[in-house]
Amino acid sequence: MKRRIAREKAVQILFQLDVAEVQLPDAIDMVMEDSTGESTEFLLSLVHGTLENLPAIDAEIQKYLRNWKLDRIANVDRSVLRLAFYELMFDEATPDRVVLNEAVELAKLFSDEQSYKFINGVLSAYLQAGATTTES
Template sequence: MSPTPKRREGRRLAMLAIFAQNVADYDLPLTLSLMRDMNPKWQTLPPFTVALCEAVERHREAISVTLAGILEHWKLDRVAPVERAILQLACAEIDYFPDIPPRVTITEYLELAKAYAPEQAPGFINGILDRLVHMRGKEDFQAGKIIRRAGH
């Protein structure tokens, strides 16, 4: 299996875990333990899943502040739990996984939104993540192509 499908599945499982945390307010070890108990295939969660979840857990406050600044007229807790989990994970990946290009991150989380969130959610998520990437100065987007800024 190539790294892309492994990471895609890792993101999906991380989204399920962070969603569960957003709904049930469990800590991360309990959430991951419950996931392992629910499905024999999840006895050994992919390292990428655990790393993403740990990044959200470790940087939850910073991620919340970042997203609140982008959401402007919304409070993060008003965003539906699935969309909130997707945004939290994407923000963590953009900020704390520098080896993954932000455009790849956005594309992958939009696919999760299409699969798990209401029809209008991908547009909402795309707008927020594009603003995050531009705010961070990580990339310029021109004519659908990504141009890396010097020094980034």
């Protein structure tokens, strides 16, 4: 599975977990039903890493939301931000600019024009603050 597709599926899983009372295995099964036989290692590392670090990720996102609360932004935008912040904070393998670009593309795919601009602004503020990585 390509990394872009893995990120798309990770956002879909995180979204389901955020808005529906669904268990992680069920969310993974729903998203992966057409993808039998594909490697899911990167996808599962994104989902599990995001979920395991969710309190730290949410706290960090909140620092860069201007005049917004995390629970007030669109659910899909929150899922995209959580995934991107996970990669920026805990996954040193992917360059920051790639994470930013991927998050913007995910927002364009799943949300609207205002959302991708919002996500770009939040992530850019984080990166400009120099907070590119923290200890894992």
